Amino acid sequence: MNRSNFGDIRIFVEVARRGGFRAAADVLNLAPASISEAIQRFEEKLEARLFQRTTRAVVLTPIGEWLFERSQSAVIDLEEAIGDLHNQKGQVAGTLRLSAPYSAGPFFLDDLVARFAVSHPEVNVEVIYDDTKVDLLRSGIDAAIRSTTLLGADTHAVPVGPELEVTIVAAPDYLKRKGVPKRPNDILNHDAICYAFDHGRNLAPWGFKGSQGHFLVQPKPRMVANDMRSLILYAQRGLGLAYLYREIAAPYINKDDLIEVLSKHVSPLPRYSLNYISKRHMTSRLRAFIDMAKVNEKSK
Amino acid sequence: MNRSNFGDIRIFVEVARRGGFRAAADVLNLAPASISEAIQRFEEKLEARLFQRTTRAVVLTPIGEWLFERSQSAVIDLEEAIGDLHNQKGQVAGTLRLSAPYSAGPFFLDDLVARFAVSHPEVNVEVIYDDTKVDLLRSGIDAAIRSTTLLGADTHAVPVGPELEVTIVAAPDYLKRKGVPKRPNDILNHDAICYAFDHGRNLAPWGFKGSQGHFLVQPKPRMVANDMRSLILYAQRGLGLAYLYREIAAPYINKDDLIEVLSKHVSPLPRYSLNYISKRHMTSRLRAFIDMAKVNEKSK
DNA sequence: ATTCATTGTTCGTATATCCGATCACTGTGT
DNA sequence: ACACAGTGATCGGATATACGAACAATGAAT
Missing domain, CATH: 3.40.190.10 (Periplasmic binding protein-like II)
Incomplete structure (x- = not known):
């Protein structure tokens, strides 16, 4: 999804609020023609009709009503966020x-x-x-x-x-269902149990070594947390492959609990x-x- | 305010999330050059610097951080609104x-x-x-x-x-040097090993029960951390009295390692x-x- | 019935944004 | 010290969007 949908939603919500293109145009400092064209393009992108038009008015369709209620509060939040921006700017003891x-x-x-x-x-x-x-x-x-x-x-x-050794582990049950990954890129076809940094904003990529040196693979996260104890439990429950510090995972690595995979491929962290x-x-x-x-x- | 600010916020939030223009460009299906130019225009419009750039990275400025935290949830809502539009059957996904x-x-x-x-x-x-x-x-x-x-x-x-049971423990060596507290207020004369919330802004008060009901005592912190495993180690090293969840402390409570004090006085947490x-x-x-x-x- | 004011739509043109190519800078590996 | 990979910045050209003018449609006033 690109940026223009957000501009379109802003226009859509204003038209819905005001009940017309010209009134919305006044608020948004755009020409009524621009509003008309923007709504048409938006409807085409969504493959959905948002307004019923007559020559004197516009009325929301049911799906338009749904989108309006679903998005209005977020639009208000973003308007306020931009509005508020301007209000803002030791002896060894x-x-x-x-x-x-x-x-x-x-x-x-x-x-x-x-x-x-x-x-x-x-x-x-x-x-x-x-x-x-x-x-x-x-x-x-x-x-x-x-x-x-x-x-x-x-x-x-x-x-x-x-230096930090890492390992990739999964429950025997999971490996039985989904197969054992043989090469690093195989993890892209698996459910991943990922460690998150920065309050979930960043996921740790998984580091591997190969004949051409170090490289990173970013798996698709199924489970995410910022505590490896949780990730261990998720792995034990068969929810996917988990990328963990070896020292933390070691007590659980055995043929019945968690099984290491791709051992020859993972590389330690600095x-x-x-x-x-x-x-x-x-x-x-x-x-x-x-x-x-x-x-x-x-x-x- | 016109529609383009909304497109700009969408781009801004994605750059903040991903920590770079190229990563955000991948998500938004735009060229990195477009991201760079869009952010520059947005910053000019707002008359505010949102990112510190080096030639290798971007980092949010304080005001950028503020805008990011202020707007991220609304951006997520709008993304979900558009995403859900195609899928209005109430599926749990x-x-x-x-x-x-x-x-x-x-x-x-x-x-x-x-x-x-x-x-x-x-x-x-x-x-x-x-x-x-x-x-x-x-x-x-x-x-x-x-x-x-x-x-x-x-x-x-x-x-x-x-329900959460708690306990107060100390190393035998510490108790030998500083004495065993007999009543709750005695802890004010001891070094305390305290659990911290809110990135250290708040310390957990210690809860007691007496003939007059529940009451809290706030000891003087000598050691502070927001992980009880660390607090246990500090207590073991004789650095003070530690207030801990009983379940976490239990493996270390014995006459040589950590000794419980004020057992009859501590009260469980809600x-x-x-x-x-x-x-x-x-x-x-x-x-x-x-x-x-x-x-x-x-x-x- | 007719006129008028107001709405949304269309279209050729103007303007804003996007993009590929290139550049400058920096951290890493050799 | 040097080469390389990867980043953000710049710029001329391509593309998308905005706009003014004109048009069609409609409800209200007469």
């Missing part, structure tokens, strides 16, 4: 605020943070598990651990934590990145934490 | 989007969602674990499970899930609330899920 994906905690971050807290008794530590994009300038977060290096003015990054802003006044507690993270890094 | 706190998954939600998905093969399900406030009108979320009933126009709530808007157009898939949640409730 204190609280260290970190953002990290949930998966980082058990892997390495809990231990690092606990050791930091022990060795810096005057620092309170706040770890917010979250995987959305963080604006280090404005969010009040001191440093963000993410799977990638964050882009931004004066943002620096330090690699932390272990290490976490501890991102922070260097140009901004760096608090001593942040500096101390970064130093500890680096020492932690060297000790591996 | 599409994507059900739920928001819930992480703790809900293992307790009851994973099971409920998996059973719903099995019995409604045409519905995709997206569960976003999050504990921030959800604007059900604007977020594109169909229903939000939270520990409390959400306030809002036409918002209804159904109680779901089990059940989760499944919040949704009833007056707004309710999709058949949401109705079906609510019905299943209610049946789930009766079977306990």
Whole structure:
């Protein structure tokens, strides 16, 4: 669906509200002829008649009535959104605020943070598990651990934590019904159980290695969540193929529970990145934490 | 305001969702050049910068972020309206989007969602674990499970899930150093390991019962996180008293690891609330899920 | 019955948007 | 250090949409 449907819906709703093309034209700053032509094109696209016309009036058809009621509130919301746009425009002490994906905690971050807290008794530590994009300038977060290096003015990054093995698993029952994928692109013909970032806005693509190097395949999501424990349960219930951190899936991998597929094809994910802003006044507690993270890094 | 703003918002939201012009172009069946030009014209019209660009990526500006969150749900509604136009038979299909706190998954939600998905093969399900406030009108979320009933126009709530037992625990080493609290208010003289909601903006108060009924005490946080697994590890390291769901803490409660304190004083938490808007157009898939949640409730 | 005002429709022309090709920039791999 | 892949930006030409003018139809006023 492209952008013009949205313009058409806007016109359609205004005509329905006003009961006529000329009145709608006045509101929309368009010529009545433009309204007439736009509605005709829209009706052709939808293969549906939205208005009954006479030479003096327009009346909604039943399907036009349905679409009007179905879409009016959303149109109002978008009008208000645009209207409102114009109304809009730290001694080693204190609280260290970190953002990290949930998966980082058990892997390495809990231990690092606990050791930091022990060795810096005057620092309170706040770890917010979250995987959305963080604006280090404005969010009040001191440093963000993410799977990638964050882009931004004066943002620096330090690699932390272990390299991450992943695996693709499914229930025996599912594989019996849908077959075992043999090559990476086979997953496009399967139901996928996908991990979501950014409050569901992004799905993690599935990473593979082949004779020509690394490549990504984006499967069709049947189940989506941002907690791998949920994804495991969905996989156990036979709802599809699940792409998971191996360490999390390992306890469930056996011939009766979850079966690994495409083992020779999946490739590990890169290490976490501890991102922070260097140009901004760096608090001593942040500096101390970064130093500890680096020492932690060297000790591996 | 004319029709083209609506087309522009459609493009804007898709770019924001996909994080790039080329990805959005794929979805919208437009050329990347068209997306680039359309966004530029839109920004000029609004006299506002919506995206920060580099030569490799686009990131929303704060005002772009605001517009995105403000308009996304309306865009989803309009997309669905057009999509549903061809398919008005009340079929239970599409994507059900739920928001819930992480703790809900293992307790009851994973099971409920998996059973719903099995019995409604045409519905995709997206569960976003999050504990921030959800604007059900604007977020594109169909229903939000939270520990409390959400306030809002036409918002209804159904109680779901089990009653939640909690416990307060500490390492033996910590109790040796700081003493064992005997009454609820004693915790004010201790280091507290606190669970955080809302990206750290709110801390869970600790609930107690006494001769005069229920009351809450807010301890001084030394360690804060929004994942109880982290809190357990901090407690094990002797960093303070931790207030945890009993079910999560139970495996670690023994005389060498974590010791329960104030057992006779803590009171259980109320059940989760499944919040949704009833007056707004309710999709058949949401109705079906609510019905299943209610049946789930009766079977306990 | 006739006239008039108002509506939606049609069409040739003007304007806005879309697109392919190309360019500049940047991160990654060698 | 260099080559390459992938991104957003630019621009001249192609295409889609907007518009003014004219037309057909209709209800109200006389």
